[in-house]
Amino acid sequence: MSGLRVIIPGQETDGEDKTAIPYSIEAEQQLLGALLTNNDVFDRVSQVIKPDHFYHPVHARIYEICAERIRKNALASPVTIKAFLENDDGLKELGGAPYLARLAASAISAYAARDYAQMIREFALRRELIGLGQNISARASNVEVDDDAEEQIKAAEQTLYKLGEQGVAERGFQSFLKAVTGAVQAANAAYQRDGKLSGISTGLIDLDGKMGGLNNSDLIILAGRPSMGKTSLATNIAFNIAKAHKTGERADGTHGTIEGGVVGFFSLEMSAEQLAARILSEAAEVPSERIRSGNMDEGEFRRFVEAAHALQNCPLYIDDTPALPINQLAARARKLKRTHGLDVLMVDYLQLLKAASAKDSRVNEVSEITQGLKAIAKELNIPVIALSQLSRQVENREDKRPQLSDLRESGSIEQDADIVMFVFREEYYREREKPSDADLDAMAKWQQIMEQVHGKAEVILGKQRHGPIGTVELAFEGQFTRFGNLAKDRQSQWD
Numbered sequence: 001m002s003g004l005r006v007i008i009p010g011q012e013t014d015g016e017d018k019t020a021i022p023y024s025i026e027a028e029q030q031l032l033g034a035l036l037t038n039n040d041v042f043d044r045v046s047q048v049i050k051p052d053h054f055y056h057p058v059h060a061r062i063y064e065i066c067a068e069r070i071r072k073n074a075l076a077s078p079v080t081i082k083a084f085l086e087n088d089d090g091l092k093e094l095g096g097a098p099y100l101a102r103l104a105a106s107a108i109s110a111y112a113a114r115d116y117a118q119m120i121r122e123f124a125l126r127r128e129l130i131g132l133g134q135n136i137s138a139r140a141s142n143v144e145v146d147d148d149a150e151e152q153i154k155a156a157e158q159t160l161y162k163l164g165e166q167g168v169a170e171r172g173f174q175s176f177l178k179a180v181t182g183a184v185q186a187a188n189a190a191y192q193r194d195g196k197l198s199g200i201s202t203g204l205i206d207l208d209g210k211m212g213g214l215n216n217s218d219l220i221i222l223a224g225r226p227s228m229g230k231t232s233l234a235t236n237i238a239f240n241i242a243k244a245h246k247t248g249e250r251a252d253g254t255h256g257t258i259e260g261g262v263v264g265f266f267s268l269e270m271s272a273e274q275l276a277a278r279i280l281s282e283a284a285e286v287p288s289e290r291i292r293s294g295n296m297d298e299g300e301f302r303r304f305v306e307a308a309h310a311l312q313n314c315p316l317y318i319d320d321t322p323a324l325p326i327n328q329l330a331a332r333a334r335k336l337k338r339t340h341g342l343d344v345l346m347v348d349y350l351q352l353l354k355a356a357s358a359k360d361s362r363v364n365e366v367s368e369i370t371q372g373l374k375a376i377a378k379e380l381n382i383p384v385i386a387l388s389q390l391s392r393q394v395e396n397r398e399d400k401r402p403q404l405s406d407l408r409e410s411g412s413i414e415q416d417a418d419i420v421m422f423v424f425r426e427e428y429y430r431e432r433e434k435p436s437d438a439d440l441d442a443m444a445k446w447q448q449i450m451e452q453v454h455g456k457a458e459v460i461l462g463k464q465r466h467g468p469i470g471t472v473e474l475a476f477e478g479q480f481t482r483f484g485n486l487a488k489d490r491q492s493q494w495d
Contacts, residue, residue, distance in 0.1 A: 021055075021127060021130065022123040022126045022127060022130075023055035023056075023123045023127070024055075024119060024120065024123060025055070025056060027116045027119045027120050027123075028054055028055065028056060028059045028116075028120055029059075029103055029106065030106075030107060030108060030112070030113075030116050031045065031049075031063075031113055031116040031117055031120065032059060032062055032063060032066075032103050033103040033104050033105070033106055033107025033108075034107045034109070034110040034112075034113040034116075035063070035066055035076065035113070036066065036076065036077055036078055036081075036100065036103055036104040036107070037077075037104050037107050037110070038110045039066075039070050039075065039076055040110075040335065041110050041113045042066070042067065042070045042076075043331040043332070043334045043335040043338075044113055044114045044117075044327075044328075044331045045113055045114055045116075045117035046067065046334070047330075047334075048114065048117040048118055048121055049063075049117040049118075049120055049121050051063050051064040051067070052124070053120050053121050053124035054120060054124075055120075055123065055124070055127070057090055058088065058090040058091050058094060061085065061088065061090070061091075062081065062085070062091075062100070062103075065081050065084050065085070066081060069081065070338075071338065073338065073339055077104070078097070078100035078101045078103070078104050081100065082097045082100060085097075085100075114327075136152070139152055140152060198212045198213060198215055199211070199212055199213030199214045199215035199216065199218075199383065200213050200214045200215075200241055200260070200261050200343060200344060200383065201213050201214075201240070201241070201244065201260075202214060202237045202240060202241070203236070203237065203239075203240025203241065203244070204236075204237070204240070204472075204474060204483065204484070204485060205485045206472045206473065206474070206485060206486070207459055207472050207474070209472075210461060210464075210467070210468070210470060210472050211419065211461070211464065211467060212466075212467060214241075214344060214383035214385070215383055215466075216377075216381045216382055216383060217377050217378045217381055217382070217383075218377060218383045218384070218418040218419060218465075219370070219373055219374040219377050219383075219384050219386065219416060219417050219418050219419075220383060220384065220385045220386070220417065220418065220419040220420075220421070221350070221385075221386055221387075221388050221407070221413055221414075221417040221419065221420045221421070222234060222385055222386070222387050222388070222421055222422075222423065223387070223388040223389070223390050223402065223406075223407060223420065223421070223422050223423075224387075224390060224402065224422055224423035224424065225389075225390050225394055225395070225400075225402070226389075227428055228423045228424060228425055228428065229423050229425060229457065229476060229481070229483065230349075230387050230423045231269075231270070231278075231348055231349075231387065232278065232481040232482070232483065233423055233459070233483050234265075234346050234348055234385060234387055235265075235275060235278050235279055235282075235481075236282060236482060236483045237346075237385070238263045238265055238279075238316055238344070238346055239279050239282065239283070239314075239316065240260075241260050241261045241263050241343070241344055242260065242261070242262070242263045242314045242315050242316040243260065243311070243314055244259055244260030244261075245257065245259065245260035245261055245262060245314075245315050245343075246258055246259040246260060256341070257341065257343050260343075261315075261343025261344050262315040262316075262317070262336075262340060262341040262342050262343045262344075263315065263316045263317070263342075263343065263344045263345075263346065264317050264319070264333060264336050264342050264344070264345045264346065265316060265317065265318045265319070265346045265348070266319050266320075266321075266324065266329060266332075266345075266346065266347045266348065267318055267319070267320045267348050268320070268321070268322055268323070268324060268347070268348060268349065268352035268353065269348060269349060269352060270320070270348070271320050272318040272319075272320045275318055275320070276318070277291050277292065278481055279311070279316075280304060280307050280308055280311070281480050281481060281482075282480050282481065282482040283307040283310070283311060284300070284303040284304045284306070284307035284308075285303065285480055286300045286303060286304050286480075287479040287480065288479070288480070288481055289479075291304065315340065315341070317336055317340065319332060322352070323352065323353075323354050324353060324354065325353070325354045325355065325356050326353055326354070326355060326356055326368065326369050326372035326373070327356040327372070329347070329353065329372075329376075330372060330375070330376050330379075333345055333376055333380060334379075334380065337380055337382075342380060342382055343382055344382060344383050344384075344385070345376065345377075345380070345382055345383070345384045345385070346384075346385045346386075346387075347373065347384070347385070347386040347387065348387045349386070349387035349388060349389065350366070350369060350370070350373075350386045350387060350388045350389075350413070351366070351388065351389050353369045354369075355368045355369060356368065356372075363412075366412060366413065367412035370386075370412045370413050370415075370416040370417070371412070371416055373386050373416070374416045374417075388407060388413060390402050390406045390407065390422075391406050391407075393406060394406050400424070400426075400429050401422070401424050401458070401460060402422040402424060402460065402462075403462065404420060404462045404463060407420070414463065417463065418464075418465045418466070419461065419463060419464050419465065420461070420462045420463040420464075421459050421460060421461045421462065422459070422460040422462060423457065423458075423459060424457065424458045424459075424460055425453075425456075425457045425458070425476060426453045426456070426458070427450070427453045427454055427455070427456065427476075430446070430449055430450055430453055431450075434446060455475055455476055455477065456473060456474070456475065456476065456486070457473070457474045457475070457476040457483060458471050458472070458473055458474070459471070459472045459474060460472075473486050474486060
């Protein structure tokens with residue numbers, strides 16, 4: 001039952017010809033029923049709908065109580081919220097506590113909850129428009145000396161603008177004082193770390209020195225051709241952050257993460273078990289191919305098991321759902337932050353995400369995805385690292401180092417990202433240029449080049465909105481799929 005003039009439960013029509021008011025009692029009932037049977041629905045609808053969007057006041061109160069309990073990580077069900085509504089006269093008119101049970105029992109599909117939420121919000125905005133029109137008409141009809149028409153137009157415009165902003169992330173303008181306070185807090189965090197970092201450490205000293213760590217609200221694109229090691233670098237960073245996680249009292253007096261962080265990892269290509277095996281390979285220093293085949297000696301297996309025990313409580317959460325739409329990814333990230341905390345989010349990889357709705361081209365789909373990832377970074381105030389494939393045109397150049405123009409499928413990746421960095425291993429390409437053993441001169445030259453590039457990788461910062469671009473050299477141990485710091489004198493870097 002949706003559209004106009006729907007009868008509210010317990011309310012009778014009087015037959016008078018009244019202005020049609022848009023609302024849908026059934027949509028409200030379906031949404032509440034889905035929420036009471038599956039609290040995960042809240043993460044999909046909380047950004048769309050608020051209690052005052054409900055037409056029926058009892059429904060608004062039910063939703064508000066559910067929202068409060070879910071935000072506290074408590075169960076919201078007909079049984080648990082009944083105690084908060086026992087003295088509610090409105091609920092008594094609808095049948096009391098059994099009405100809550102009927103809501104849950106009649107819910108058709110949790111999957112459609114967001115559609116119901118959008119419908120309820122749409123009708124609420126239409127009711128506001130009707131009310132605004134009536135107020136404008138009534139005020140214009142009431143002619144008073146101190147209330148001229150131009151002032152009425154300005155007031156109407158202001159009200160209409162506020163209405164248009166409903167349902168959007170409520171940030172808007174903020175005072176310069178508030179902005180300055182945030183900047184000072186970030187600078188203080190860097191100062192407390194001896195001026196080295198303003199964000200979360202990646203565990204890679206030279207990379208931190210170039211980026212200042214991973215900063216909140218940044219979208220960081222980590223791109224590379226296949227076999228360059230971008231997934232390995234992402235897992236290394238995720239592991240470094242998670243194993244360094246410590247909580248305590250922050251400078252502002254709140255309690256939370258003070259070092260390292262809770263990491264969420266969306267692995268759309270590899271399973272959670274494969275990703276865990278990579279991390280354990282690094283931690284236990286056992287080659288990943290030995291882990292896969294089970295061909296480990298006693299010492300390697302003991303190190304593997306000990307590493308698994310040591311890391312079992314590591315705050316690294318993996319979601320390996322394939323072909324995840326960007327809106328579902330956002331909902332799951334919100335839920336993780338609410339239930340366990342979330343300091344860094346990683347997505348492997350961007351091209352395997354789906355747009356929330358069908359688009360006329362892949363370019364537009366990727367644009368929606370990158371904009372969605374940036375929105376998550378800002379909304380949750382965390383750094384988001386998204387891996388990305390590069391086009392094959394890299395392979396056609398003599399110098400295989402990637403450039404911004406190599407980003408695949410959409411210029412929006414470069415546009416929306418705060419940082420774009422590329423993983424490049426010259427050793428990979430040089431290995432494939434090995435000359436014939438009969439050509440001694442060429443072989444000697446090739447061996448000399450291989451000695452120079454062996455065990456080294458480059459992270460090329462092609463774009464950094466708040467810092468310099470350039471290249472950072474890292475060590476790479478292929479057998480453990482591990483990136484590390486190159487041994488060199490860094491004193492001048494921090495002076």
